[in-house]
Amino acid sequence: MINNLSNLKIEAVNSSHINSLCEIEEEVNLKNPWSKRAFLDELNKDYAYYYVAKQENIILGFIGIWVVVDECHIVNLAVKKAFQKQGIASILLKKVLETIKKYNLSLITLEVRESNLAAQRLYEKFGFKKIALRKNYYSDYQEDGLIMSLSF
Ligand SMILES: CC(C)(COP(=O)(O)OP(=O)(O)OC[C@H]1O[C@@H](n2cnc3c(N)ncnc32)[C@H](O)[C@@H]1OP(=O)(O)O)[C@@H](O)C(=O)NCCC(=O)NCCS
Incomplete structure (x- = not known):
């Protein structure tokens, strides 16, 4: 259970987060989890934006989007099972909606x-x-x- 949603930090994904993202994928996306390579490829796309939700340095969820011309596509979104239904995905989605405001999509x-x-x-x-x-x-x-x- 999350202590307090106000302690949740949202930050841009970097390569040090990838192992945690793979762990979340393996937990929630049993049928077809993304590999480390897939996440690293995403980080190299200049039109891809990924964010993690962290509490006390533990990554609880993430979201990834692509912004291409005047459209945004949500590529992936997942929250660790034990932390679901506590508003984390909603916070990540709000972060995306805030981020893309400047693109006039x-x-x-x-x-x-x-x-x-x-x-x-x-x-x-x-x-x-x-x-x-x-x-x-x-x-x-x-x-x-x-x-x-x-x-x-
Ligand atoms: C879908 C997912 C990202 C939701 O994350 P979350 O942090 O639990 O979502 P939130 O707590 O922000 O929930 C917001 C709303 O989503 C809906 N919701 C979330 N989980 C739900 C559930 N298990 N059953 C029904 N509605 C649910 C509800 O409308 C909820 O609003 P409410 O709390 O007022 O009822 C999460 O279940 C998950 O990681 N699933 C596995 C990966 C996945 O399916 N990703 C989406 C790919 S398109």
Whole structure:
């Protein structure tokens, strides 16, 4: 359980965080966890922005986005299981919404597993709408992907 959300620090990801991000991935994304290489590749993209949520130097969650032309795409978002349902993903999403203000974007998009109701509820709370279905988008379990978007 998190002590106090006000102690939570949000900071840009650097290479020293990668092992912790992989641990979170292995915990929450059992079907297809991102590798260390995948995270390092992301850090080298000048259009990618990743943030971690930390408390007392322990990384509890992270979010990654791409900003391309006038659109933002949420690439990944995860919170350590023991710290879920305490508002951490919401704080990370708010950080992203704050970060992208300066880009004057028209749209944020993301894909989410059809079975992932927790994430769908979270995005809906922020005003995202389901706009399309991608058949078999998640090839690991032949699961459909919902595309959700928030327009400005
Ligand atoms: C989805 C996820 C990031 C949510 O993180 P979180 O820190 O628990 O989310 P928050 O505490 O900020 O929750 C905000 C809202 O999301 C929704 N929500 C979160 N977890 C939920 C759950 N288990 N069931 C239903 N709704 C849920 C609720 O609407 C919640 O608002 P409320 O607390 O007022 O009810 C987290 O469950 C997770 O890491 N899941 C595994 C990875 C994943 O699915 N990532 C998203 C990929 S698209």
